[in-house]
Amino acid sequence: MLLATWNINSINARLSHIQEFLDNYEPDILCMQETKVVDEKFPRDIFIDRGYEIEIYGEKSYNGVAIASKHAIADVARGFRIEIAKGSRRLISATIGDVNIVNLYIPNGQAVGSEKYHYKLEWLCALKLHIEENYKPHDKLVICGDFNIAPDDLDIYKPEEWNGSIMASPEERDHLESIKQWGFVDLFRQHHKEGGLFTWWDYQAGAFRRNAGFRIDHIWATESVAEHCSAVMIANELRKLDKPSDHAPVLAEFDL
DNA sequence: ATGGTGGATGGTCCA
Numbered sequence: 271m272l273l274a275t276w277n278i279n280s281i282n283a284r285l286s287h288i289q290e291f292l293d294n295y296e297p298d299i300l301c302m303q304e305t306k307v308v309d310e311k312f313p314r315d316i317f318i319d320r321g322y323e324i325e326i327y328g329e330k331s332y333n334g335v336a337i338a339s340k341h342a343i344a345d346v347a348r349g350f351r352i353e354i355a356k357g358s359r360r361l362i363s364a365t366i367g368d369v370n371i372v373n374l375y376i377p378n379g380q381a382v383g384s385e386k387y388h389y390k391l392e393w394l395c396a397l398k399l400h401i402e403e404n405y406k407p408h409d410k411l412v413i414c415g416d417f418n419i420a421p422d423d424l425d426i427y428k429p430e431e432w433n434g435s436i437m438a439s440p441e442e443r444d445h446l447e448s449i450k451q452w453g454f455v456d457l458f459r460q461h462h463k464e465g466g467l468f469t470w471w472d473y474q475a476g477a478f479r480r481n482a483g484f485r486i487d488h489i490w491a492t493e494s495v496a497e498h499c500s501a502v503m504i505a506n507e508l509r510k511l512d513k514p515s516d517h518a519p520v521l522a523e524f525d526l
Numbered sequence: 527a528t529g530g531t532g533g534a535t536g537g538t539c540c541a
Binding site for chain 2: 279280282283304306307330331332380472473474475477513516
């Protein structure tokens, strides 16, 4: 089973890239973030035409998440069970086969100390509660998406410059680590020990060309799923296309 | 160098 996560930065701006990705990789499951469209206007056809089911949770202009799957999607839930303030559409969960999937778009947080940063920390607390209340560490569970956090200095370009700034600040890293401690394995890190491997590069200042990136898109799994993960990769070539998303897809292969 | 890029939008906001 091949699972992918990709912040596409607007589904309508990325239709051709998504089709190219689906045709080249044929993932069983694709979790998308930043779809940026209301559900009634979501372009379902590119998925339906390729044999995917598609479940969506979107809003106008901002945020929005979706799960496409070649296998039946069950138990779809949108948002937190108890929605926190300013309930933007950043979480959709479902069961596919016997695996629970949670697709996340964690808030960016703008700058350390800002109002949006505090919202990011609140959101991470709500996410931890949501996981504790709905799952057990021995469940087959995958959480994936744009976490907007680089867990370690290995995950950022020029750590001496970026350590402590947004996406790499101690407080948000601690919040994410406490979620990991509940019972997750970072599947990419399980298979790749080296730094300099990123999933997001700023559009500005030739960041991709200089590999000035962050590893902020993740696929985490509980042990019972992680032990079946045989490979994880970042599909960098999608970032090289004309008018790309600023994120590259991350893929995990499972012998499930 | 106080910018630079990109998406949605139709003013700015967000990343």
